[in-house]
Amino acid sequence: MVDIHHNFHLFFDDFGLQQQSSNGSEPMILRTPIGDGTFRRLVPRPDLNIVFSDLTFHGDFLMPLNARTPMVELHYCLQGKNVIHVEQKQYEFVPGMCALQLIDEGKAQLEFIGNQHYQVLSVGIPISTFNHYMEDISGAKHLNFSGLLGRKPFRLFQESIDPVAAVIIRRLTQYVQTSRIKNLELECNVLELLLSAFQTFLFEPKPPKLSSIESQKIQRARDIMLERMANPPSLVELSRMIGLNDYKLKIGFKEVYGSTVFGYLREKRLEKAFLLLQQGDLNVYETSLMVGYSNPSYFSEAFRDKYGVNPGNLRRRSFD
Secondary structure: OOOOHHHHHHHHHHOOOOOOOOOOOEEEEEEEOOEEEEEEEEEEEOOEEEEEEEEEEOOOEEEEEEEOOOEEEEEEEEEOOEEEEEOOEEEEEOOOEEEEEEEOOEEEEEEEOOOOEEEEEEEEEEHHHHHHHHEOOOOOEOOOHHHHHOOOOEEEEEEEOOHHHHHHHHHHHHHHHHOOOOHHHHHHHHHHHHHHHHHHHOOOOOOOOOOHHHHHHHHHHHHHHHHOOOOOOOHHHHHHHHOOOHHHHHHHHHHHHOOOHHHHHHHHHHHHHHHHHHHOOOOHHHHHHHOOOOOHHHHHHHHHHHHOOOHHHHHHHOOO
């Protein structure tokens, strides 16, 4: 097993933090002239390193980063903007973004802006574990760390945090703060985050067996469903609107988007509802109508099934 923990030890050492626990699972308090805050480090197993960072720096701060062991890190920026400098290039981390980082041995610098509140969730795994996750169950290898990184010292994939990941992160944060989580729960939640990130950044869907014109019509069908989310057309009406028979529409839509037309619509309705509830401008009933649910009870049940939380509770938490 390649030990990535040395990278984390160097990181905490640069902050002058003393680590007390032999297995690395511990809270660490930062009280220095450069800033204040808390690191909560969790190591449920040897090849999984999880760190919640909650920090405020008193002034601009440039911190050296030393990677002695290649690793893969999943980085969720929840609050505060920072920048990583690698070989005369810079990469920004802004709130609401998820970044998948492939890191080779080498040095970098992490830049923090003073008087900003930083909240970050990081998940680190060694390349042996990453390569294992990239294999099929049969052992067939399609992707690996070296092939993705090439000769570069660093590679970054970045995208907005999706609503499902946001729910998992919120759940993990609450559990960790209260220390009420078992290793099994922790690992399951983190693996779900890794799967979501790998699917987004690395696993490309199979190309659809459609002509370019048919693909454009399928895309138009999706746009219509999203534009008319509150009052969508029937499948027959939709097929007439795009000039494609309903059978071709059903097959083509599944090929392109991996779901039925109305299954896709249901997911997008709930994703929009999640964002509306987080903004807090609408109550649950108004939100359900906005995304096309005339029955608030049915909406609440569908929302709870997808995100594991009642819509009313989510809205209240956004004001906490």
